[in-house]
Amino acid sequence: MTDTQAPLLDPQFLGKLEQLELVSRKIFRGLMKGERRSKKKGQSVEFADYKNYVKGDDLRFLDWNLYARLDRLFIRLFQEEEDLHFYVLLDNSLSMDFGNPTKLHYARQVAAALSFIGLCNMDRVVIEVFNDRITQSLPAVRGRKSLWRVLDFLQKLESAGPSNLRESLKTFTMKSSGKGIVILLSDMMDKEGYEDALRYLVARQYDIYVIQILSQEELDPEILGDLKLVDIEDEDEAEITVSGPLIKRYKQNLAAFQGALQEFCNRRGITYLMTSNKTPFEKLVMSYLRQRGLVR
Amino acid sequence: MKWFKRNWFLLALIALALGAIPGVILVILRLCDADKDINKWMLDAWNITYDLRVPPWIALILLLLPIVLIILYFLKLKRKPIQVPSTFLWKKSIEDLHVNSLFQWLRNNVLLLLQILVLLFLIYSVLGLRFHGSTGTSRHYILLIDNSASMAAKDVAPNRLDWAKAEAIKEIDAASDTDYGMVIVFNSKASTLQTYTNDKEKLREAVRGIAQTQRPTRIEEALALAESLANPVRSTEDAGSQPDDVPEDQKRTMVQARGISTIVHVYSDGRFAKLSETALARLSLRMAADDPSLGGLNLRYHMAGKSSEPGNTNNVGIIGLNVLRQQLPGKKGAGPGPSKVLAFVRIANYRSAKAAVQLRLDVHELLLDKDGKPANRLTHPLQKDRVIPERKYVEETDADAEKDEPGEVSIHFELPPLDPGRPIELHAYLDKPNDDFPLDDRAWLVVGTTRKAKVLIAGKPNRILDACFEQEATKRLAVAERIGPDELKGESYRKKARNGEYDLVIFDRCAPDDEADLPLANTFFIDRPPPSWKRGTVMLKQPLVMPSKQQHPLMRHLTTIWDVRTHEAFVFDVKKNLDPKFARELDLPDGDPNKRVLPTLTRLIETSNQMPLLFTLPRGPHTDLVMTFPLITDEGDVVSNWPLETSFPLFFRNILYILGNVDDAKSAISTGPGEPIVLRPDAGFSYVQVTGPPPDKKITKLERRDRNEVLFADTEELGPYRYRVASPGDKDDDQQPDRLVRGFAVNLLDANESNIEPRESIRIGNVRIDKGEEKYQTREIWKWILLLALVLLMTEWFIYHRRIAV
The missing domain is CATH 2.60.40.10 (Immunoglobulins)
Incomplete structure (x- = not known):
């Protein structure tokens, strides 16, 4: 692909992204102190509350002034500040290598932009690349300094193999321990279905965002004649004779498929967003994802 | 049933292929020109014949089309592969559409079958299969087209004849393939250009070939011709001839009058002379017009020309x-x-x-x-x-x-x-x-x-004949030479006689010894029969003279024959008096070149007991006139009072005019266009060279035959014709300035023809036939409809398999 070597993010856009931060509707515990206030009471400088001392509590947090005044032991609780797990699940199956720019390139751009936002906010960014299994992973990175690592990782991604959402996400949920935001970048065109795969994610109580990326050719096919359609992933063939009714039917099916996916996501608190490779990804990040509340 | 459902398409394809085989074989046979035998066999077996209605190359294309169609169909199945991210949604869509699987069926299979079926129809339709023998449904029509002089008038563009031809072609186009048509063209004569045929192209060709003439119009002959051709099967013993008053027990069973009901289309301006009663008598038109079922003619009149104002035609003419x-x-x-x-x-x-x-x-x-x-x-x-x-x-x-x-x-x-x-x-x-x-x-x-007659008188001196020929009036008509009876044996006489240098030879009481010595001229034998017969010894004494054939040209103006008396005359019987050596030739079998047939004797004067006294005997193109009594005896005594009667000089004048070919130039020489004319130059010429009227000045050379005349028939063009006569000694390019140039003229001079105003109706006897409606051109459209169906089917096939709009 010609656009694999193109820079994923341009500096101007990076400047805009710096102003943003990732928002999680759920507050998750991180291993390291981050820049994020947790629902948990923890070890930060911001006071949150008191609680009665029970045996075993850390004596360092006893409020000695209160003990002197009330002769009772109270433990000072502080607002816990946590770092955020930000998982990017990127589909690199062969079907993503389609369109101009390719869906994969588009997905990489989105992944890069969101990762950058996460890095800037000291979030723990993890990128998992999958097709029918998880093929490549970028171990958790933090901090702005890791941006180049992320970009380098994304830049080197190639499309390969068939997709299997279910297996891939199952593996992902098994191996990842932390909770956090999961961004799933895929075309969701899995003949096995996406339901089971998403259920695995839901079960782990991630804050899930599904961004379905489709190419313009899929949304509005401009093909003519008697054709043998060959599936790029599994070589499956479909013989069609393009006609008005068939195209109409295809579009109806596509709309129904998107509708079903959206319905599925809404019911499970998953944020669903459909985009095409022709939608400028800056607009997607700055406008659509903001509206969905992923960034602010 | 299930098996049938699965294989019906293949079965239908095989059935169509089987249906196509006979057609394909017939077309191929026709293309190889080997269709005669199969046509004969089909005619014998099923009364069917065929012929290609389209040029061979179109037939070949038609033949290949079904094959091309099937190939295209299978080519269509070879689809272009194209990679897509996922066939997931496509498969779903196809499955959805398969709910309307009947539609899919149609598209894939029935359309192909329909296309092949249409092509098969096309192939069989161009084979032009025809049923024979069922004349019940076929119609007969005759196109009578006038090409007389008045049809050249240009009051309808381009002229009346072309209009008539165009109308006739429309009539042919409108006829069905089983209708039989005939084309007759008429002017002063009528001729059949095309006899009954259902080959429309032949009829059209005949109509197109009609050329303008300058002849006048006579419709009688055309009608008679049409009628005779329309009713080829005529019987005198049909029901129509059954007398009314035959007793019941004697009545014979007679066939119905047979004939073919025929429509006759007359394309004319209607300007022809009224039909005479004799012409009408020969036609059963009057009856047939009332009752066409009698097999008569059903006349339709198509008026050629435009009559804007009846009674006013812009023409002034010499009539x-x-x-x-x-x-x-x-x-x-x-x-x-x-x-x-x-x-x-x-x-x-x-x-x-x-x-x-x-x-x-x-x-x-x-x-x-x-x-x-x-x-x-x-x-x-x-x-x-x-x-x-x-x-x-x-x-x-x-x-x-x-x-x-x-x-x-x-x-x-x-x-x-x-x-x-x-x-x-x-x-x-x-x-x-x-x-x-x-x-x-x-x-x-x-x-x-x-034109003077050249007369040779052979015989002993005869003062009566001398007196005749010495008269001033006779000298103006004839030049006479005299020879004695002995000279008939001389070579000089024989040469002149055989060259036909005389118009008339009079043998007075003598005759040549041999038949071969008879001159190539008309003869008048006095008191002798021609050499083939013997003068009988039986004599009639003072016979009563009676005229027998007063209308004969030789007897013209002779009203006092009853007064003629003669002393005696020899008895003549055409058979009994025949020379015995020739009599044997009468009994020779038919077909023998030497067989002799007795000539027909025409009596002009006879006795009261019907013995011929003056009679003619034909001899090839010539006539021998024989008088059985002398005018004068060898001794010089007059033995008949006829020379003293007024009828005698008249009789001699008749002889000179009729047998001597005298032309007194009292009347001018003129004829109508297309009418032959007899040219009679002086006796003994070798040929006549006729120069036609300007500007063509067509030259025709006419050789003399036995008679001292030639027949010139190429008188189609109006104008003056001139001719010069060559004698036997002349060379072709002989230029004698004093050579006589003669001429004749061909003129229209017909008041009916000059009246170019077309008649709104024509009259055949008492039947008035009004002009019919002008026919509108009809064309055979079935081929176009079939072609259109084919194009539609192809277009539909093409469009349906394309994306219409997304």
Whole structure:
């Protein structure tokens, strides 16, 4: 692909992204102190509350002034500040290598932009690349300094193999321990279905965002004649004779498929967003994802 | 059932292929020109024949089309592979559409079958299969097309004849393939251009081939021809001839009158003379028109021409031109006086207003030009101006017949004294008539010279004959030579006789010994039969003389034959008196070249007991006149009172005119277009060279045969014809300046033809036939419809398999 070597993010856009931060509707515990206030009471400088001392509590947090005044032991609780797990699940199956720019390139751009936002906010960014299994992973990175690592990782991604959402996400949920935001970048065109795969994610109580990326050719096919359609992933063939009714039917099916996916996501608190490779990804990040509340 | 459902497409394809095989074989056989046997076999077996209705290359394309179609169909199945991210949604869509699987079926299979079926229809339709033998449904029609002179009028574009031809072709186009048509063209004569056929192309070809003539119109012959051809099966013993008063027990079972009900389309301007009663008597038209089921003709009249204002046609024409030569009495004993020639010209005006005309009459002298070709020299230009009264016209009503009298004047010119020895050519023409019909604005006439008979008299001196031939009146008509009876055996006589140098040879009481010595001329035997017969010894004494055939030209003006007396005459019987050596030849079998047939004896004068006294015997082209009694005996005694009767010089004059071919040039030589004319130059010529009228000046050379005359038939063109006569010794390019140039003229001179106004109705006897509606052109459209269906099917196939709109 010609656009694999193109820079994923341009500096101007990076400047805009710096102003943003990732928002999680759920507050998750991180291993390291981050820049994020947790629902948990923890070890930060911001006071949150008191609680009665029970045996075993850390004596360092006893409020000695209160003990002197009330002769009772109270433990000072502080607002816990946590770092955020930000998982990017990127589909690199062969079907993503389609369109101009390719869906994969588009997905990489989105992944890069969101990762950058996460890095800037000291979030723990993890990128998992999958097709029918998880093929490549970028171990958790933090901090702005890791941006180049992320970009380098994304830049080197190639499309390969068939997709299997279910297996891939199952593996992902098994191996990842932390909770956090999961961004799933895929075309969701899995003949096995996406339901089971998403259920695995839901079960782990991630804050899930599904961004379905489709190419313009899929949304509005401009093909003519008697054709043998060959599936790029599994070589499956479909013989069609393009006609008005068939195209109409295809579009109806596509709309129904998107509708079903959206319905599925809404019911499970998953944020669903459909985009095409022709939608400028800056607009997607700055406008659509903001509206969905992923960034602010 | 399940098996059938699965394989129905294949079965249908096989059925279609089987259906195609006979058609394909027939087309291939026809393309290889080997269809005769199969056609014969099919005709015998099923009464069917076929022929390709399209050019062979189209048939070949048609033949290949089904194969191409099937190939295309299978090519269509070979789809272009294209990679897509996922076939997931596509498969779902196809499955959804498969709910309408009937639709898919149609698209994939039935369409192909339909296309092949249409092609099969096309192939079988161009085979032009025809059923034979079922004439019940076929129609018969005859196209009678007038190509007379008046059809050249240009009142309908481009002219009437072309209009008529176009109309006739429309009629042919409108006929079905089983209809039988015939084309007859008529002018002064009628001829069949195409006999009954259902091959429309032949009929069209015949109609297209009709050329304009300058002849007048006579419809009788055309109608008679049409009728005879329309009813080829005629029986005198059909029901129509059954007498009414036959007793019941004697009645015979007779067949019904057979005939074919035929529609006759007459394309004409309707200008022909009224049909005579004799012509009508031969036609059963009057009856047939009332009852076409009798197998008669059903006449439809198509008026060629445009009649904007009845009774007013823009035409002024010469309808008569004649001359009268009068011999002025000369001084006593000084021979005949000068001849005075009067020329009469009749001019008719067909306009409803008076017409002022300027008539010119040019008198030309005929001569040879310096190239030796016949030419003329204007000697007297004459001119007269007249105003012709208007035409009187009353339209036909139910009570009264049409009244149509063109304005007419007769103008006469007195021609200046002319050299009686030279023929003159008169050319009468209207100067600037400004009318629609130029053919009748001119007329010609050739006033010939006297043609004298060359007569040889063989026999002993006869003062009666001498007196006859020495008369001044006879000298003007004949030149006589005399020889004795002995000279008949001489070579000089034989040579001249065999060359036909005489018009008439009179054998007075003598005859040549042998048949072979008879001259190539008409003869008059006095008191002797021709050499094939013996003069009988039985004599009739003082027979009572009675005329037998008074209408015979030789008996013209002879009213006092009863007064003729003769002393005796020999008895003649055409069989009994035949020379015995020839009598044997009568009994030879048929087909023998030597077999003799007795000539028909025509009695002119006979006795009271029907013994011939004066009779003719035909001899090839010549006539032998035999008189069985002498005028004078060898001793010089007159034995009959006939020479003293007034009828005798008249009889001799008749002999000279009829047997001597005398032409006294009293009447001019003229004929109608297309009519043959007999030219009789002086006896003993070798050939006649006729030069046609200008501008073509077509030259025709006519060789003399047995008779001293030639027949010239190429008189299609109007105008003056000139000819020169060559003697046996002349060379072809002989240029003798004093050689006589003769001529004759071909003129229209027909008042009916000059009246170019088309008739709204024509009359055949009592039946009036009104003009019919003009026919609109019909075309065979089935081929186009079939072609359109094919194109539609193909287009539909193409469009359906394309994306219409997304």
